Amino acid sequence: MALPAFLQTVEEMGFSKWMRESDSVFGFYFILLLHTVGLALLVGSNAVVDLRLLGMAREIPLVPLKRFFRVMWTGFTINVTTGVLLLLAYPTKQLTNPDFYIKLTLIAFAVWIMHKLKTNVFDDSTLSETAMMARGASLAKWSLALWVGAITAGRLLAYTYRYVTFP
Amino acid sequence: MYLAHLHLLLNHFPAIGTLIGVILLLISLVGKNTDLRRASLIIFAFIALVSLPTFFSGIGAQGAIKGEAGVSDALIDTHEGSAMLALFFMELTGAFALAGLWQFQRPSGVSRWNLPLVLLLSLMTVGLMFRVTATGSEIRHPEVRSEVAAAGTHETGVSGIVHALEPSPTKFTELMLANKFWWAFMMDMHFIGLALLIGTVGVLDLRIMGFAKGVSIASLHRLLPWALAGFAINMVTGVLAFIGMPIFYTYDLAFWIKISAILLLGLNAAAFYLTDAFRSVAQLGPGEDAPAFPKFIAASSLFLWFVVIAFGRYIQWFSDNVPNIPVH
Numbered sequence: 326m327a328l329p330a331f332l333q334t335v336e337e338m339g340f341s342k343w344m345r346e347s348d349s350v351f352g353f354y355f356i357l358l359l360h361t362v363g364l365a366l367l368v369g370s371n372a373v374v375d376l377r378l379l380g381m382a383r384e385i386p387l388v389p390l391k392r393f394f395r396v397m398w399t400g401f402t403i404n405v406t407t408g409v410l411l412l413l414a415y416p417t418k419q420l421t422n423p424d425f426y427i428k429l430t431l432i433a434f435a436v437w438i439m440h441k442l443k444t445n446v447f448d449d450s451t452l453s454e455t456a457m458m459a460r461g462a463s464l465a466k467w468s469l470a471l472w473v474g475a476i477t478a479g480r481l482l483a484y485t486y487r488y489v490t491f492p
Numbered sequence: 493m494y495l496a497h498l499h500l501l502l503n504h505f506p507a508i509g510t511l512i513g514v515i516l517l518l519i520s521l522v523g524k525n526t527d528l529r530r531a532s533l534i535i536f537a538f539i540a541l542v543s544l545p546t547f548f549s550g551i552g553a554q555g556a557i558k559g560e561a562g563v564s565d566a567l568i569d570t571h572e573g574s575a576m577l578a579l580f581f582m583e584l585t586g587a588f589a590l591a592g593l594w595q596f597q598r599p600s601g602v603s604r605w606n607l608p609l610v611l612l613l614s615l616m617t618v619g620l621m622f623r624v625t626a627t628g629s630e631i632r633h634p635e636v637r638s639e640v641a642a643a644g645t646h647e648t649g650v651s652g653i654v655h656a657l658e659p660s661p662t663k664f665t666e667l668m669l670a671n672k673f674w675w676a677f678m679m680d681m682h683f684i685g686l687a688l689l690i691g692t693v694g695v696l697d698l699r700i701m702g703f704a705k706g707v708s709i710a711s712l713h714r715l716l717p718w719a720l721a722g723f724a725i726n727m728v729t730g731v732l733a734f735i736g737m738p739i740f741y742t743y744d745l746a747f748w749i750k751i752s753a754i755l756l757l758g759l760n761a762a763a764f765y766l767t768d769a770f771r772s773v774a775q776l777g778p779g780e781d782a783p784a785f786p787k788f789i790a791a792s793s794l795f796l797w798f799v800v801i802a803f804g805r806y807i808q809w810f811s812d813n814v815p816n817i818p819v820h
Contacts (some may be wrong), residue, residue: 350809358805364683365801369691373715382714386778389706393695473684480680484672 331492332417345412345490353414360407364479367400368472371439375465378446378458387457393449397439418486428478435471438464495552495742495814499527502546503628506582507621509539514614521607529607530596534587534766536614540586541758544727545751547579548734551742555816563631569626573658576735578620583731585613586726594717623654661735668736675736676812682729690797700773700790709773709782745813746806754801760796764789 335341370393377385400463412419419425446452446461513535520528550572557563588610595602601688630637669675692715698704699712734741741747764770769786776782782790803810 350806354806354809358802359700361683361686361801362798365687365690365694365797368687369689369694371568372691373695376715376718381718382711384711384714385707386711389778392704392706396695396698467765472687476683476687477680480683481676483679484676 328421328488328491330418332420334474335413335416335431336491338413339430339437341416342469343412344410352412356410360404360411363400363403363407364476365400367397367404370396370400371435371468371472374442378442378461378465381456387454388450391443394439394443394447401436415448415490417471417488417491419482421488422482422486424478424481424485428475428482431475435468435475436469438468442468495549495816496556498545499549499553500544502542502549503625506539506543506546506578507542507618507625509542510582510585510618510621512612513539514611514618517611517614521611525799526596533592533596533610534762536589536610536756537586537593538762540582540589540718541755543579543582543586544731545755547731548742548747548751549574550575551738552814552816555742557632562634567627567631569661570655571631572661574620574624574627574654576661576664577654577658578617578624579731581617581620582611583727585610585617587720588613588721590720594720620654623651633699664735665738668732675733678729678732682726685722685725685729686801687722689719689726690801692719692722693797694717694794697790697794700770702781702787705781706778708778709776713774740811741807743805743814744811746803746808746810748814750800750803750807753796754802755797757793757800758791760789764793767776 344356349355374390374393376382377387377390397446442461442464446457446464452460513532514678516528516532516535519525520532554568554572558565588606592602592606592610595606626636668678696709696712696715696719699707699709764786769789772787773782
């Protein structure tokens with residue numbers, strides 16, 4: 326397959342090289358760990374809200390859980406930033422892998438659902454708990470499924486790539 | 493780090509610890525003493541945690557004596573296989589002990605199946621663990637070597653049956669690596685378990701520290717079984733990954749820092765549940781602030797989980813940073 330030349334241009338950039346080759350603790354692995362921490366914040370707190378909407382731990386009042394959307398957006402911001410940096414290190418590896426586009430699509434849908442959960446369920450202060458659960462249940466199911474899919478697609482990136490750097 | 497020393501330091505805990513746990517459990521049954529029963533469950537959970545570094549340090553201990561005169565690879569293989577089987581039963585015992593401890597503090601109390609199950613599993617674990625210590629001591633102590641082990645012939649009777657059920661370490665390792673997508677699946681589950689665990693524990697920690705005070709701590713605490721489920725998924729996939737690439741993990745410093753942080757989290761949980769800390773926050777309603785000590789425990793829990801994730805990711809970057817030191 327002919328690879329677009331800009332991938333090589335990116336890979337020859339100083340930052341891209343530094344990410345791949347540096348011996349510093351703050352190189353590739355540091356960015357990767359921040360990407361994992363961001364995942365835990367984003368998916369972890371979203372899963373808690375999803376599980377609560379699906380009827381687990383009913384003792385938790387729903388309304389105050391709205392605060393955790395801030396944790397989710399923090400995680401999302403961390404992961405967009407670190408994700409771009411990771412992509413700069415290995416553009417060929419990721420952009421030539423169909424699984425990468427599956428991952429991005431799943432994340433796009435999962436974040437869209439997350440936003441809908443906030444606006445449709447939590448921002449409407451007239452709703453009772455039962456009404457919130459009724460309105461949020463199917464969104465919550467989709468959210469859980471999409472996040473599991475996104476994590477799976479992300480993990481599979483390590484096993485399904487065809488080119489590691491520009492050939 | 494001296495893995496052989498670590499192995500020798502830890503290797504008496506699993507057998508003797510579980511035995512003490514079983515004795516306490518039996519006394520608690522005779523005396524109908526609930527406190528004693530809780531104590532035995534705490535011991536099982538603690539020993540299940542300590543058994544992990546004991547198991548993980550075995551390869552390093554083997555590396556330190558490999559090739560020396562009088563050291564038999566066959567005896568080490570038998571020891572490793574017996575340790576794997578015993579570890580599986582130990583972790584099952586620990587899991588059901590934790591389930592029992594969780595049920596102790598819920599209004600409906602402990603379910604009927606918990607006691608017989610923990611008793612049965614712990615009794616089997618004691619037997620298997622003593623077999624591990626026996627096969628382990630035979631490696632370096634010719635004076636306790638059985639005639640069968642010395643001659644290298646097959647075992648008979650009960651130990652023969654147990655031996656037949658024990659996994660062969662090399663075959664198990666091959667099995668884990670046989671298919672790339674089995675490995676991918678395990679790593680995937682490890683990340684999903686991570687999200688489940690950090691999501692629930694992290695939300696609880698944040699609330700104790702003063703975030704989202706509108707939620708009562710007791711209600712968030714009801715999510716704890718999901719955290720335990722996440723931990724269980726990650727322990728199983730983690731142990732299987734170790735079995736798949738034992739040398740890779742053994743000589744990696746980041747792996748040992750991660751395991752140490754997990755053990756410290758065990759102490760952290762003990763500091764929370766075995767002191768007044770949990771009781772002092774469990775009764776707090778919406779809007780109420782937690783005292784300083786539980787806040788400190790919640791903050792160190794968040795920090796240690798960060799260390800676990802961070803050094804989990806640094807595995808491979810730190811590889812070959814643990815020296816293989818010969819023991820004489």
